[in-house]
Amino acid sequence: MSTVRPMRVNDLFHISSTNLDPLTETYNVSFYLEYLTKWPDLCRVIEGMDGQIEGYILGKLESSPYPSPVTPWTPSTNPDPNYLPWHGHITALTVAPSARRLGHASRLTESLEQQSDAANAWFVDLYVRASNEIAKELYRKMGYSVYRRVVDYYNDGEDAFDMRKSLGRDKNKECVREGGEETRVRPEDVW
Structure with missing residues (x-):
C-alpha cells in the first residue's frame, strides 16, 4: 500500500524517476525549495512500500496580486x-510510469483539495496542455472542468486549458463554467 505524506527536502534526490514523462515539467531545485518553504502543506509525495517515491504534487494558495x-x-x-x-493551484502533478493507474494522481489531488478547502479557498485550478487528452480526462473524472482556454500559454505555442474544481466556499459553483473551451484569453490576461 502506498502512502501520501508531506514532501521533505531529501525527497528531491529521489523524484527524478517520476519526471520521465515528456509532458512532466522538471524544475530546478530552487523552485521546489520555494514551494516547500512557502506551501509545505500543499507539497506531497506518494511513497511505495519499498520507500520509493511513486509520485508528487506541488501546489500553492494564491490570489490575484492586485486588490x-x-x-x-x-x-x-x-x-x-x-x-x-x-x-x-496545482503547479505540478506527476506519477512515475511504473505506478500509473493505481489512483495515485487522485489521492495526491484530493490531499491538495482538502488543504485548500481548509484554507477557505474558492476553488482549485491547474493548467493542462490542450493536447493532453489523458490528463484532461483524468481531471474531468475528478470533477474538474475547463474554465477557459489560454491561447499560446506554453513556450512552444500550445494552448492550455485552465481547469477548475469548486470547493466548499463556492456553494453555488459560480467559479466554474460549462463550455470553457470556447472562452479564449491571452496569457497576460490570466495574471
Whole structure:
C-alpha cells in the first residue's frame, strides 16, 4: 500500500524517476525549495512500500496580486472576469510510469483539495496542455472542468486549458463554467 505524506527536502534526490514523462515539467531545485518553504502543506509525495517515491504534487494558495474589484469579493458581484480570488493551484502533478493507474494522481489531488478547502479557498485550478487528452480526462473524472482556454500559454505555442474544481466556499459553483473551451484569453490576461 502506498502512502501520501508531506514532501521533505531529501525527497528531491529521489523524484527524478517520476519526471520521465515528456509532458512532466522538471524544475530546478530552487523552485521546489520555494514551494516547500512557502506551501509545505500543499507539497506531497506518494511513497511505495519499498520507500520509493511513486509520485508528487506541488501546489500553492494564491490570489490575484492586485486588490479585489469589490469587497467582499463574491463570484456574483465580480466585475473583472480575470480576477482570481483566493484559491488553490496545482503547479505540478506527476506519477512515475511504473505506478500509473493505481489512483495515485487522485489521492495526491484530493490531499491538495482538502488543504485548500481548509484554507477557505474558492476553488482549485491547474493548467493542462490542450493536447493532453489523458490528463484532461483524468481531471474531468475528478470533477474538474475547463474554465477557459489560454491561447499560446506554453513556450512552444500550445494552448492550455485552465481547469477548475469548486470547493466548499463556492456553494453555488459560480467559479466554474460549462463550455470553457470556447472562452479564449491571452496569457497576460490570466495574471
